Amino acid sequence: MxxxxxxxxxxxxxxxxxxxHIRVLDLSRVLAGPFATQILGDLGAEIIKVxxxxxxxxxRHFGPPFLKTDDGRKGDAVYFLSANRNxxxxxxxxxxxxxxxLVRRLARRAHVVVENFxxxxxxxxxxxxxxxxxENPALIYCSLTGFGHDGPYKDKAGYDYLIQGMxxxxxxxxxxxxxxxxxxxxxxxxxxxxxTGLYATIAIQAALIHQSRTGEGQQIDMALFDCQAAAxxxxxxxxxxxxxxxxxxxxxxxxIVPYQVFRAADGHLILAxxxxxxxxxxxxxxxxxxxxxxxxxxxxxxxVEHRExxxxxxxxxxxxxxxxxxxxxxxxxxxxxxxxxxxxxxFGDPHAVxxxxxxxxxxxxxxxxxxxxxxxxxxxxxxEYRHAPPLLGEHTxxxxxxxxxxxxxxxxxxxxxxxx
Numbered sequence: 539m540x541x542x543x544x545x546x547x548x549x550x551x552x553x554x555x556x557x558x559h560i561r562v563l564d565l566s567r568v569l570a571g572p573f574a575t576q577i578l579g580d581l582g583a584e585i586i587k588v589x590x591x592x593x594x595x596x597x598r599h600f601g602p603p604f605l606k607t608d609d610g611r612k613g614d615a616v617y618f619l620s621a622n623r624n625x626x627x628x629x630x631x632x633x634x635x636x637x638x639x640l641v642r643r644l645a646r647r648a649h650v651v652v653e654n655f656x657x658x659x660x661x662x663x664x665x666x667x668x669x670x671x672x673e674n675p676a677l678i679y680c681s682l683t684g685f686g687h688d689g690p691y692k693d694k695a696g697y698d699y700l701i702q703g704m705x706x707x708x709x710x711x712x713x714x715x716x717x718x719x720x721x722x723x724x725x726x727x728x729x730x731x732x733x734t735g736l737y738a739t740i741a742i743q744a745a746l747i748h749q750s751r752t753g754e755g756q757q758i759d760m761a762l763f764d765c766q767a768a769a770x771x772x773x774x775x776x777x778x779x780x781x782x783x784x785x786x787x788x789x790x791x792x793x794i795v796p797y798q799v800f801r802a803a804d805g806h807l808i809l810a811x812x813x814x815x816x817x818x819x820x821x822x823x824x825x826x827x828x829x830x831x832x833x834x835x836x837x838x839x840x841x842v843e844h845r846e847x848x849x850x851x852x853x854x855x856x857x858x859x860x861x862x863x864x865x866x867x868x869x870x871x872x873x874x875x876x877x878x879x880x881x882x883x884x885f886g887d888p889h890a891v892x893x894x895x896x897x898x899x900x901x902x903x904x905x906x907x908x909x910x911x912x913x914x915x916x917x918x919x920x921x922e923y924r925h926a927p928p929l930l931g932e933h934t935x936x937x938x939x940x941x942x943x944x945x946x947x948x949x950x951x952x953x954x955x956x957x958x
Contacts, residue, residue: 555582556919560746563644564588564625565653565665567595569698569728570762571682572621573735575652578742579624580912580921586648586937587622587928588641591629591958594930595622607903619927621735623899623909626925626933629958637957638663643942645670645677649749650742654682657692667757677755678745680738686761696762698728705730705766710773713788722786734765795841795848796820799878800856807861810874814838823871824855899926934958 560583564575572587572595579585589595601615632638642664645651651670653660660666667679681687684696702708702724712723738760745756767774776782776792784792789808791797796811811817814837821830829835829851834844841848856864861877868875879887885896894911901907912921938944944952952958 554919555580555922556916557746558582560584560650561648562586562650562652563641563648565641565651565655565660566682567654568597569621569731570734570738570760571652571654572597573732574680574682574738574742575625576621576623577735577739577912577914578650580914580923582919582922583650585625586644586933586941587625587627588630588632588644589627589930591631591931591956594627594629597621598930605901605904605907608905613904614927614929619907619909622927623923624925625928626937627928627931628934628937629931630934631957632663632665634957636952636955638665640938640942640952640957641665642670642673644937646674647941648674648677649746650678650680652680652682652738652742656695657681657683657687671755671757675755676749676753678742678749678758679755680742680745680758680760682734682738682760682762684761685763687759691763698730698762699724701730701762701766705763706770706773707766710770710784710786710792712786714786717788720786729769730762730766733769734760734762737765737768790845790849793842794838795845796852798849800852802856802861802864803859805861806878807856807864808876808878809856809868810876812874816873817841819871820868820873823867823873826851826855897923899923901926902929902932931958 557578560578562575562578562583562585564571564585564587566572566575567589575583575585575587587595595618597618597620598614600617603616605613605616605619607613630637630640632641645665653665658666661669667677667681670679671677683692684701685691685694702711703722707730708722708724711725713720738758741758741760745758749755772793773784776784789799794812796809796817799806799808809820811820817835817838818830821827829848833840835841835848859867865875865877877883884890890896895913897909897911898906899909907926909923909926911923914921935946935949938949938952938958939946949958
């Protein structure tokens with residue numbers, strides 16, 4: 539039976555996260571798993587992050603840049619901050635029998651376990667789904683791996699970069715063959731990890747609904763390869779239903795024209811014409827009425843077919859004016875367009891400020907730290923920002939005492955023995 543729920547939901551007048559009654563045991567590290575559990579934490583769940591003593595999550599070391607502590611020492615890499623707020627860090631060496639036993643006890647008191655070890659790795663320590671579910675049948679056990687638990691690649695290590703290549707993303711990213719700098723290109727963020735974290739969050743919440751209705755837990759098998767293939771969306775369908783193998787188009791769109799970056803007199807801007815009406819408005823605003831009536835360009839299908847001819851005519855037109863001039867002109871014509879902002883410009887943008895995309899939390903060692911806000915906007919159960927990303931092992935004594943009932947002498951012995 540499921541034990542250790544965090545109590546009854548309080549009356550409605552007390553604002554609680556939608557998942558405030560849920561406890562998650564987080565055995566994951568790096569990005570995909572921690573990204574998923576951070577979302578669950580933002581929604582109110584209690585996240586207990588189990589880390590290796592003395593080392594912790596690998597992203598604590600993915601720097602520079604590093605945090606600077608209040609006493610001037612080097613702290614965790616800021617990469618770690620991107621996916622680990624609203625968590626409590628517990629250090630347990632579960633390669634030791636005593637440590638594995640502690641993790642099993644925590645799993646008996648959890649609603650969800652999330653892990654991203656290689657297929658079969660946790661079974662060596664009795665921390666696989668079958669063992670934990672035997673002790674807690676209501677447990678939801680979410681595994682994130684590169685290629686899933688079956689298939690010929692199940693034993694391969696999966697890293698975001700490899701997945702971007704193997705699941706098709708790099709084949710459609712980068713300049714086209716023959717253009718300067720042409721080669722397959724990864725995206726500048728580990729999007730395969732991010733996609734998998736998002737999909738895993740959805741799957742966990744679906745399993746929680748089933749759990750609440752039936753009392754049953756279940757195993758969830760999330761693969762980066764699967765998630766990246768699913769995230770190819772229209773590019774995948776261009777092949778599956780359209781028989782076309784898409785290639786690299788640089789900043790152009792495979793199915794819409796003109797929908798790309800153009801160089802202006804003083805920089806670059808994005809033109810995003812998504813339908814024929816927008817194209818006519820663009821031509822009118824830019825003084826290009828002849829293009830709107832040209833039978834080659836009057837419809838999107840024609841513009842895709844005659845992409846090179848149209849773009850060749852547009853390039854010198856855009857190069858004749860500055861970026862701000864173009865954006866003002868196109869916005870006045872109700873044509874989608876925009877600048878290409880650096881990250882500092884993003885967070886300084888008045889819209890980002892108005893939407894509260896930056897938050898600050900008090901970090902135990904580094905004082906106030908800035909973090910990216912959750913984009914989830916729920917009117918009744920908004921995201922909560924309870925804890926800054928934790929120090930390694932910051933909550934070990936608290937969790938072992940409050941949840942497992944260990945006394946200080948027992949905790950001290952486990953620490954002296956190298957288990958914690």
